[in-house]
Amino acid sequence: MSGTSMDGVDLAVVDTDGLDILALGETRYRPYSATERATIREALGTWPGDDRAEAAARVVEAAHAEVCAGLEDVAAIGFHGQTLSHDPDNRRTHQAGDGARLAELTGRMVVWDFRSTDMAMGGQGAPLAPFYHWACARLIGAGGPLAFLNLGGVGNITWADPQAEAPEAPGALLAFDTGPANAPIDDVMRARGLGDFDADGALAKTGRVARDVVQAAMGARYFARMPPKSLDRNDFADLFDVLAPLPDADAVATLTAIAVASVARAMVHLPEAPAQLLVTGGGRRNGAMMSGLRAALKCPVHAVEAVGLDGDFLEAQAFAYLAARVLNGMPTSAPGSTGVAAPVGGGRRSVP
Known part of the structure; x- marks a missing residue:
């Protein structure tokens, strides 16, 4: 998985029958160089x-x-590619990377292009990790509905009922993008020469939140739309002009507050209050963001490590899981996850 933060490639091995997670295996990380990232x-x-x-x-x-390189006993590689553009209103999305080329480079079957079929059938094409979140809820033995919040470049939330018979079953899932998360913070940090990201939310903790900017941002039409719904990484790029007059710490604190406010707004759409909110993605390491979530939400908020999961590799594991579902002829998205008309199996296979 190479996500919207564009820091590098996460790899994770998953043993699964496409329904349950049987075992979690090796993980690897390969960072992008500065030139590659550029x-x-x-x-x-x-x-x-x-x-x-x-x-x-x-x-x-x-x-x-x-x-x-050097993977052993792997049936297939699930390859998401790098999202460069996402335009669900016009049923188009662009993930850079050719699965057929990767199959030749690795000598293994590659399952890829997970989003196109969903979008052709009226779905948002995102988020796609919710089916795996449902499997994780079963893996940890959750007795009732809980929610997963992925705080990557864009935030997305999954409400999952592990008592449902399958992730595509009616009422098993509701998932959608919550709003901007780390991407605008990272972009402001880089643009102002402050580094690649706000480590632990240290800068945000020293700033004053511009409440008028938060309020204005939350007035965007996106937040009033009913889910499922999804965003492009740059959908809130206009915030940069609004934040330009603010000091560094205030600008970053305000963006952090917008991320928190968007999650709080998202909670009203959930079918029922989750027993807990489990946070994955880089945002779970941002102390300012996590403190804000705990203050704003009524349910307990924990990093996924609290239940034995690895938040650094959850997204990579998700696409291994989805690849197995493609190979087994199972759906990879459903009305509750992307708004597609009916459960649909996406993904193409390429063999070397």
Whole structure:
């Protein structure tokens, strides 16, 4: 998995029958170099055929091939690719990286292009990790509904009922993007020469939140829409102009508060209050963001490590799980996860 933070490639091995998680195996991480990251960032917002997108695809494919080198006893590689553009209203999305090329580079079957079929059938094409979140709820022995919150570049939430017979069963899941999370914070940090991200929310903790900016941001039409719904990484890029006059700490504190406010707004859409909110993704390491969530929400908020899961590799595990579902002819999305008309199996297979 190479996510919206564009820090590198996460690899995780999962033993699964496509329904339950039987075992969690090896994990690896391969960071992008500064040059590689710059190539990918240059391609953000592009579509297939653009030279910048092709350059990014070659970087993504090579990095994935490198991290997969030497894998043993693996039936297939689930390859998400790097999202460069996502436009669900017009039923199009662009993940850089050719699964057929990766199959040649690795010598293994690759399952890829997970989003296109869902979008062709009217779905948002995102988020796709919710089926795996449902399996995780079963793995940890949850007795009732709980919620997973992924705080990557964009935030997304999954409400999951592990008592349902399958993730595509009616009422098993509700999932959608909550709003901006780490991406705008990271972008502001880089633009102001402050580093790549706000480690532990240290800068946000020293700033004053511009409440008028938070209020204005939460007035965006997206937050009033009923889920399922999804966002592009740059959908809230206009915040940069609004934040430009603010001191560094205040700008980052305000973006952190917007991320928290968007999650709080998302909670009203859930079918019932979850027993707990389990946080994954880089945001769980942001002390300011986690403190804000605990103050704003009525349910307990924990990092996923509290229940024995690994938040650094949950997304990578999700695409291994989805690859197994593709190989077994099972759905990979459903009305409750992407808004697609009916449960549908996405993904293409490429063999070397």
